[in-house]
Amino acid sequence: MPTPSRRDLANAIRFLAIDAVQAANSGHPGMPMGMADIAEVLWNDYLSHNPANPGWFNRDRFVLSNGHGSMLQYALLHLSGYDLSIDDLKNFRQLDSRTPGHPENFMTPGVETTTGPLGQGFANAVGMALAEKLLAQRFNRPEHAIVDHRTWVFMGDGCLMEGISHEAASLAGTWGLHKLVAFWDDNKISIDGNTDGWFTDDTPARFEAYGWNVVRDIDGHDADAIKRGIDQALLCVDKPTLICCRTTIGHGSPNKAGSESSHGAPLGHDEIAATRGALEWEHEAFHIAPAIYDGWRVGQVGQFREDQWNEAFDKYAARFPAEAAELIRRSHAELPDGFAAAADAYIAKLQADGPVVASRKASQMAIEAFAPHLPELIGGSADLAGSNLTLWSGSKSVTTDDRDANYIYYGVREFAMTAISNGLTLHGGFIPYDATFLVFSDYARNAVRMSALMGARAIHVYTHDSIGLGEDGPTHQPVEHLASLRYIPNNDVWRPCDAVESAVSWKAAIERADGPSCLVFSRQNLDHQPRNKAQVADIARGGYVLRDGGANPDVILIATGSEVGLAMKAAAQLGDNVRVVSMPSTDVFERQDAAYRESVLPKSCRKRVAIEAGVSGFWGKYVGLDGAVIGIDTFGASAPADKLFPHFGFTVERVVEVARSLG
Numbered sequence: 098m099p100t101p102s103r104r105d106l107a108n109a110i111r112f113l114a115i116d117a118v119q120a121a122n123s124g125h126p127g128m129p130m131g132m133a134d135i136a137e138v139l140w141n142d143y144l145s146h147n148p149a150n151p152g153w154f155n156r157d158r159f160v161l162s163n164g165h166g167s168m169l170q171y172a173l174l175h176l177s178g179y180d181l182s183i184d185d186l187k188n189f190r191q192l193d194s195r196t197p198g199h200p201e202n203f204m205t206p207g208v209e210t211t212t213g214p215l216g217q218g219f220a221n222a223v224g225m226a227l228a229e230k231l232l233a234q235r236f237n238r239p240e241h242a243i244v245d246h247r248t249w250v251f252m253g254d255g256c257l258m259e260g261i262s263h264e265a266a267s268l269a270g271t272w273g274l275h276k277l278v279a280f281w282d283d284n285k286i287s288i289d290g291n292t293d294g295w296f297t298d299d300t301p302a303r304f305e306a307y308g309w310n311v312v313r314d315i316d317g318h319d320a321d322a323i324k325r326g327i328d329q330a331l332l333c334v335d336k337p338t339l340i341c342c343r344t345t346i347g348h349g350s351p352n353k354a355g356s357e358s359s360h361g362a363p364l365g366h367d368e369i370a371a372t373r374g375a376l377e378w379e380h381e382a383f384h385i386a387p388a389i390y391d392g393w394r395v396g397q398v399g400q401f402r403e404d405q406w407n408e409a410f411d412k413y414a415a416r417f418p419a420e421a422a423e424l425i426r427r428s429h430a431e432l433p434d435g436f437a438a439a440a441d442a443y444i445a446k447l448q449a450d451g452p453v454v455a456s457r458k459a460s461q462m463a464i465e466a467f468a469p470h471l472p473e474l475i476g477g478s479a480d481l482a483g484s485n486l487t488l489w490s491g492s493k494s495v496t497t498d499d500r501d502a503n504y505i506y507y508g509v510r511e512f513a514m515t516a517i518s519n520g521l522t523l524h525g526g527f528i529p530y531d532a533t534f535l536v537f538s539d540y541a542r543n544a545v546r547m548s549a550l551m552g553a554r555a556i557h558v559y560t561h562d563s564i565g566l567g568e569d570g571p572t573h574q575p576v577e578h579l580a581s582l583r584y585i586p587n588n589d590v591w592r593p594c595d596a597v598e599s600a601v602s603w604k605a606a607i608e609r610a611d612g613p614s615c616l617v618f619s620r621q622n623l624d625h626q627p628r629n630k631a632q633v634a635d636i637a638r639g640g641y642v643l644r645d646g647g648a649n650p651d652v653i654l655i656a657t658g659s660e661v662g663l664a665m666k667a668a669a670q671l672g673d674n675v676r677v678v679s680m681p682s683t684d685v686f687e688r689q690d691a692a693y694r695e696s697v698l699p700k701s702c703r704k705r706v707a708i709e710a711g712v713s714g715f716w717g718k719y720v721g722l723d724g725a726v727i728g729i730d731t732f733g734a735s736a737p738a739d740k741l742f743p744h745f746g747f748t749v750e751r752v753v754e755v756a757r758s759l760g
Contacts, residue, residue: 101392103320106141107133108376109176109389111349114168115372116382117189117196119363124190124198127346127359128166131317132251132282135342138323139280140173145246147399148178151206154428155406157246158209158225158524162218163253163282164199165361171196174207176385176393181205183383202523202551210523211551214543216259217516219279222250223265224520224529226277226337227495227505231475232526235500236424241413243406243424246276253282254292257300261544264513269337270308272495277337278330282317284346290357301341310336317342349376427473427526430554430610436470440604443467444597448633451625452596456618456658457560459599461486464530467603468503474607475521476530476556477505479514485532485560511537515544518555528607532558534566535575535617538582548613549588555613556606562592563710564745565621565659570735579657580715582615589684592617592709594661595625598681601636605685617658621738624662626679639685640697644668646676649701652756655680655719656708660747664708667752675756676702680719704759710747725755 110133118124145157161170168189174181181195188194195205199213209225212218226248233244256262269277281300285292301311310333315326323342330338347359351371364372373379380386414421426433443466452459468474468489475495478487492504507514511533518529531541538545538559548555564574582590591602591614599618606614626643635641644665646653651674656664661679668675678697680686686694698705698719705724707716713728720726729745736744 099388101389103134103137105389106392107137108349108378109385109393110136110169110172111376112373112378112380113172113175113186113383113385115364115369117168117171117186119366119369119382120187121190122363124168124363125165125361126168126364127286127361128163128253128282129169129172130348130350130359131284131344131346132166132169132280133348134318134320135251135280135323135344136169136173138320139249139327140177141393141396142324143327144249145402147403148207148397149400150403151179153403153406154525155244155246158222158248160210160218160222160225160248160250161200161212162216162222162250162256164212164218167196167198167200170200170208171205174205176390177397178394179207181207183385187383210520211547214547215253215255216257216261216265217544217547219250219252219256220261220265220513220516220544221520221523222248222277222279223269223274223513224517225524226269226274227272227517228521228524228527229276230272230274231495231502232424234498234502236420238413238417241409241416243410243413248277250277250279251282252279254285254296255287257281257298258296261512261516264510265517266304266307266309268507268510268513268517273308273335274337275334278327278340279337280340280342282344283341284344286346286355286357286360288357288360301339304339308336310338312338312340315340315342317344318348351375423472424526430525432608433470436467437608439470440467440600444600444604444633447597447600448628453622453625454596455620455622456593456595456599457486457620459593459596460558460560460603460616460618461489462596463600463603465489466600467607471528471607472501473526473528474530475503475505475527476532477507477514478532479507479511479537480509481533482506484534485558487530487532487558507531511540512544515541515555515557516547518557519544519548519551519553522554523551528554528556530556530558532560534561534573535559535578536561536573538578538615542581545582545588545613545615546585549585552587552612554610557613557615558618559615560618561620562617562658563619564729564733564741565619565710565738567620567738567741568735571732574733575711576729576732577712579617579709579711583683583715587612589614589682590617591615591682592658593681594656594658594679595623597626597628597633598636598679602681605637619659621659623659626661626665636681637685638689638693639682639687640678640680642676642697643679644675644677646674649699650674650676651702652676652704652706652759653678653698653702654706654708654752654756655698655716657681658709660708660710663747663749663752667749667756670749670753671756704756706752706756706759708747708752710742710745723759725759727752727755
């Protein structure tokens with residue numbers, strides 16, 4: 098065939114999407130058909146990436162926030178030369194496929210973040226752009242712009258309807274993330290049809306109000322217009338840019354273009370044939386002519402750009418060896434030499450000193466101790482810094498131009514905060530933590546779930562963990578939240594009982610490379626617990642014997658957080674043959690080998706009482722049919738904490754009574 102036109106190159110995206118959705122008999126062809134021209138221009142003329150090395154550190158990040166249109170991204174990756182074959186595309190949405198229904202960052206080379214829950218990809222992109230800005234601020238030097246790349250995000254009407262888009266866009270404008278460019282697929286169609294009945298926002302004005310540079314009225318099917326829009330974005334050096342692209346969903350389909358009927362279902366054989374005719378695509382399903390492949394790949398300069406960057410980095414390293422070594426370490430997600438030893442020394446000192454503090458204060462103490470060793474640690478709070486105690490003496494706001502800026506004032510934006518944390522860690526170079534009250538983890542829950550699904554190394558800090566919150570009452574007292582977070586797969590939840598366990602939970606979260614951790618802390622002071630060296634070491638195993646009670650204890654009391662102190666006091670009254678197990682993280686405990694778990698909770702002892710100021714159902718698997726749970730299966734109440742605990746039955750007397758009542 099003759100040299101392909103830009104429209105031919107874009108049509109390759111369209112028909113790969115059409116054919117894959119048809120083969121799977123499910124999927125979303127309409128968005129890839131509508132955004133194909135935008136994608137073709139971006140990927141062929143602007144995106145700085147190397148298909149031969151998807152992990153090149155200084156690559157541009159591309160995020161498909163409207164992830165239901167995943168075949169757009171898979172087509173782009175395949176056509177551009179990533180390790181994604183035509184057979185992978187034929188296997189779209191099938192078991193163990195490298196082309197799942199929505200993009201998964203751990204399944205497909207070149208996919209930066211898992212998307213699908215609308216709006217979250219956009220918030221991830223904000224986190225990535227913030228990471229680029231801060232790393233450039235930290236490492237770049239005059240004539241050595243070693244961190245210099247952009248974040249590009251595609252998003253649809255649904256992303257912009259989601260509340261998280263408001264939260265994230267507002268922060269991006271405040272932070273002046275000028276290397277963030279978002280393309281709005283303005284097609285006025287969602288699943289229910291034309292959006293005139295439910296989405297009439299003046300979106301350009303909304304983004305201008307957030308402090309964005311807005312490029313209006315771009316024809317999303319005109320390559321020259323798209324290029325002009327991107328060029329305008331690149332001229333802006335102090336604001337993120339929204340490019341408003343008017344498109345037609347299902348573009349090219351004679352009977353379904355512009356209709357919700359092309360959104361989330363195969364076009365069907367007859368309509369596919371009609372579309373091939375309308376777009377003059379004379380190829381069978383999944384066939385891409387060599388000239389089309391050449392058109393996509395011949396002009397690529399990815400390896401050349403990476404080679405240029407490597408040469409520039411070598412010059413940078415010769416001039417700034419310490420900075421270069423640190424950037425390499427951080428980009429490889431390696432912890433500094435000596436961190437573990439320093440953390441262990443701090444933990445040992447805490448055990449010796451025995452401070453009686455709230456675990457939220459112990460959390461702040463741990464940050465203060467660990468952060469000087471971890472320049473990659475970056476954190477913030479959702480307008481609760483003074484309550485969550487996330488500030489430390491070295492905190493410097495990201496709104497400054499300080500090289501060591503490391504603190505984020507998120508405002509009241511729990512959902513975006515958590516998704517931005519995911520973006521920070523996915524970009525690389527940072528270990529992020531975010532914070533709010535435990536009860537407000539509900540606002541952020543889906544982003545926490547995405548942390549776990551992606552295996553993102555994010556640390557979610559939650560304080561005011563129970564009825565111990567006190568007078569603010571049931572609206573602010575978490576009851577079901579601990580169990581709810583524990584039920585998320587691959588999500589480590591820690592609820593420490595004192596300053597020592599708090600520091601251990603922080604160390605474990607920092608060292609965990611394959612997923613998130615939720616650190617749950619108290620408002621009220623907690624008693625220090627006595628331990629020997631072996632017990633201190635066992636805290637990191639998630640559950641351990643705090644009070645022995647002999648090789649064959651009569652009763653085992655299992656507790657977390659503030660209730661561990663209660664269990665210890667009750668055990669003292671129950672006698673020498675009572676074991677107390679502190680279980681700061683059931684998730685980590687369950688990963689221990691069977692022999693260790695048996696040594697902590699021997700099957701021979703069936704008299705067990707679990708004690709936690711939260712819903713009781715979670716603990717059934719630990720106490721069995723012969724045991725009991727002291728928990729809270731109602732909402733809380735407004736009163737001082739020292740009145741609430743006895744009101745809800747958290748007293749030494751009740752624990753003793755329940756333990757003695759077991760048969």
